[in-house]
Each structure stands twice: as C-alpha cells, then as structure tokens.
Amino acid sequence: MIKDKEISINTVPKVVVSESGRLIYMSRGGCPFDKNGTARASFKQVCIYGFSRHHLEIFRNHPQKTINESLEDIEILRFLDLDYEVMMLKVASGGMAVDTPEDLEQVRSLMS
Secondary structure, X not given: OOOHHHOOOOXXXXXXXXXXXXXXXXXXXXXXXXXXXXXXXXEEOOOOOOOOHHHHHHHHHOOOOOHHHHHHXXXXXXXXXXXXXXXXXXXXXXXXOOOOHHHHHHHHHHHO
C-alpha cells in the first residue's frame, strides 16, 4: 500500500491494477484520480521483475522507448505499450525506494 505522503512524490511509481492483478497503468504522478481530481493510488511499485527469455527478447528487439515509457520513465510500460499483459503481485509493505540523495540519507539514518 502507498502512504498518503508518497502520492505526490514523483520518484515513487503509482500502480493501477485490475481485479485479477493485471497492470493497467503505472505513473510517477498521482493515479488514478477520483471524480473530484484527488489522486487515490493504492499501490506503489517495488522493482522485482520476472521475465521469460521470450519477453526479454521482445524488450531487446524494441530498443526505442515507447511514448508512455518515455513520459513516465518507467520501463515496464514498454510491455503495456506493445500490448503485452503484465501481472502484478501484492507483497508485504515496508520497503523503501532509494532514488534521491535524501532517500539515501533516510536509509542511512534508519540503519544506524
């Protein structure tokens, strides 16, 4: 689950999934939004990917970033843009992304 304060942080990819766990979209901005324009993200991305050889070849054979991948800077969106299904798994929360110098300092503080 995503924390309220993380919804507005652009280094945290927000995940929209179907009832069956299929990835619908992922964004660095808030998503999805309710009808009042408030971001209501429930999940955040944890970068653990599992690819078959076939799917790695698809990625390699399409070396140019797709439009959504370029806009969001999230490589898994290349598969969605190429019409491949991406299944998501829910994992226990508690992880922390280290994307900025500030994140690194927070991790160092937690470890000491």
